[in-house]
Amino acid sequence: MTNISIAIAEDQPLALKSILKKLSNTAGLDVSFTAANGLELLEKFEKQQTNIVLMDIEMPVMEGITATRQLKEKYPDVKVLMLTTFDDDDKIFNAILSGAAGYLLKDESADMIKKAIADIYEGGAAMSPGIALKALNYIKSTPQPKAETTSPEPSLLSARETEILTALKEGLAYKQIADKLYISEGTVRKHIENIYRKLQVNNKVSAVNMAKANKWL
Structure with missing residues (x-):
């Protein structure tokens, strides 16, 4: 296995001990540091970047999905593997939207x-079999828009805002969107603020869902 550096965000000492034991004595895996919550992970990551982050979800101070989103916005190349006890549909969906690779x-x-770590390091994705099934069922159960003969409502969004919302739907971080569209991250954030204001929503999941429902994406 290629040498892979790992950071772990886990607030439960026993769970952390179990994870460390599972990764111990494995050639090519190096646990660089651990953190007890998302904020501590972000602070430590500024000083020492790693290839992979194993991220718990329910943690004090800052939970894992928020930490993943902020981490991916600042370090788009880092791969995040959610490692949790929760298999709620919403948590799975929001973790993936936040940029998690597994x-x-x-x-x-x-x-x-270990296989999941290797897979996402190589650019793949990884899910527990039960999680993959829940994700598939979640997609299947999502109501599909009925075929309509009438034209969709005119979009409230500008062409640029539509480009940015499409990029968000594809899971791109702010920096990746800025690089793709040759604009600054600040401009990306301003466009997203305008999108939320126009659609009267406060997060990208709601924005994407509303745009899809109105066939603007």
Whole structure:
């Protein structure tokens, strides 16, 4: 296995001990540091970047999905593997939208966790079998828009705002969107603020869903 540096965000000492044990004595895996919450992870990451972050979800101070989103916005190349006890549909969906490359349950075997780390390091995705099934069922259960003969409502969004919302739907971080469109991150943030204001929403999931429902995307 290629040498892979890892950071772990986990607030439960016993769970952290279990994860460290599963990763121990594995050539090519190096745990650079651990953190007890998302904010501590972000602070430590500024001083020492790693290839992979194993991220718990429910943590004090800052939970894992928020930390993942902020981490990916600042360091788009880092790969985040959610490692949690929660298999709620909303948490799975929001973790993926925040930029996570994988979602495993903590009771997975050491071999499964190591394989997931290797897979996302190589650019793939990783999910526990049960999580993958829930994600598939979630997609299947999402109501599909009915075929309409009438034209969709005129979009409230400008062409640039539509480009940016499309990029958000594809999971791109702010910096990646800025680079793709040759604009600054500040301009990206301003456009997103305008999108939220026009659509009267406060997060990208709601914005994307509203735009899709109105066939603007």
